[in-house]
Amino acid sequence: MVLSEAPSLVRDFAASLERFARAHLDPSAIDEQGRIPTEVVRGLGELGAFGVSIPQAYGGAGLGLAEVSEVVATLAKRDRSVAATLGLHLGLGTRGLVAFGSEELKARYLPSIASGQALTAFATTEAGAGSDLGAIRTQAHRDGEGLIVNGEKIYVTNGGIANLITITATSSDLGGGRRGHSLILLESTDPGLEIGPEEHKLGLRGSSTTGLRFNEIRIPLDRVIGRPGEGSTHLEHVLAWGRTAMAAGCVGAGREGLERVVEHVTTRVQFGRPIGELPVVRNQVATLAAVLFATEALVAEAAETDDDHRLSRLSMATKIFASEANGEIADEAVQLFGGSGFIEDTGVPLLLRDARITRVFEGANDVLATRLGVMEVTHPSHRPASGERRADALAEDIERALVEAKKRLGIHILRHSAELHRFGRLAVLREATDAAVRRARRTIGDGRVRASASSRCLKWQLLAEDRARTWLSGGPDPDLVQAVTRNLYEEAGR
């Protein structure tokens, strides 16, 4: 849902969050000081923000991914570091425990999480395991009636401030498979858990990011979340939540970016008139508005789906699209602000710096696109015609290209990562377009509101046609790419 369509209870809560954010969040100060003030975290806790998705039985609001997404989007409009902190907590940090934790584990930890007394983190990335989660080396092995955990994680959001951390570890002697992984809950006070120094980052500087080391940490067996050895399956669900919540942050930041742009281009006078009246600038602004319209639509659909399989697939497309939309809006904002867009005091560079990581973390976009491509090839989406000419034409073109590729390559398409990647990219464009069309059709309100939605939707469809063109025509020439990079790598001595 987009905010205007949310039930009044959620809208009221979002409104109180927005008031809190305006009164208490200073993005420049948070960025410069590299921390979120304690009173901000306390204030959010008192508002109930930390317990939004915790079941009511444990003191939370018992709301779902749609409401989590509204919360994150609302905060991200004001400050990305605060949104990232809370978004990680409500998404990756708590989801494993809420969805798969035993009743004993939930009863032990969820009340303090709901009340804001315990903040959470999620640790999976390692030095040798970024996109390749199968390469993780952190181990949990059984020792009598307990577990011993050894290993280390890097780039853990909330690592320096979390009380509870869900980690992924190989767990070959816990059952479930020799290369099985398990989700395990650690407390920041567990003996043997070392927290590394804060990373100095390009953006999200107020958000805590540290490494964690696990030296012979001994914990009870019941700290395993869900089925031992089946952490990979649980992880899919947790990541789907995390990606959608993150995408919601991109919506909030995108809204702020577009508002700043519109204010600027309608007031900045050059050559005797506001620059917003220049046709080129109008087109740039219209593009951003259309991109944001499609992003909001897609994130809302992902956040509202109650089908886990659909969410797993859709969250990948949503994360890719929203993060790239966020980057596009932030980058264009710098451009349209001219020289002042490069000056930190305006707050515009911060939009760009805070946006950049979203294309990398929670699954690097091109890796996700390749995975999505595998799904497109092995489980083609059976999309009914929408009746919207351009959207249907796009979907038909994609289907035709897929049939041609499968005919040309047969089973070996599954080893052509470039082909898989291009169909993943096309799937993203198709999903965003269909979501935008459905949103435009659902829009209620007076003629002006409906016309605005309709025009943004049409603008997006034209952009989607354009952006799909390269992928539909086959993507980059592999032989040419090979020739260029072979020379480069040889020159680098590789």
Place this chain on the structure above:
Amino acid sequence: MNQLHQRVIQVIASLATVPVQEIRPEDRLREDLGMDSITSMELVSALAEELSLEIEVEEAIEITTVRQVMEMASARLSGVEPHGAQ
């Protein structure tokens, strides 16, 4: 274990980066050999190339264990559908 099955195991071992001697017929590609969605699909393609088999994409998604891979390879080479296949 016959020669065909040994070749199958070797292909699996190279993609899963697991020693040949550690792979058993009852192993699950994901939970026991750590193969994710992408490498599992690559496996079927690699086998098709190694053994000159004709396999459809739709068949690849049904395969989740080493035994299923072996049965598919045996059936394809003998021209008989594997047990349980549709």
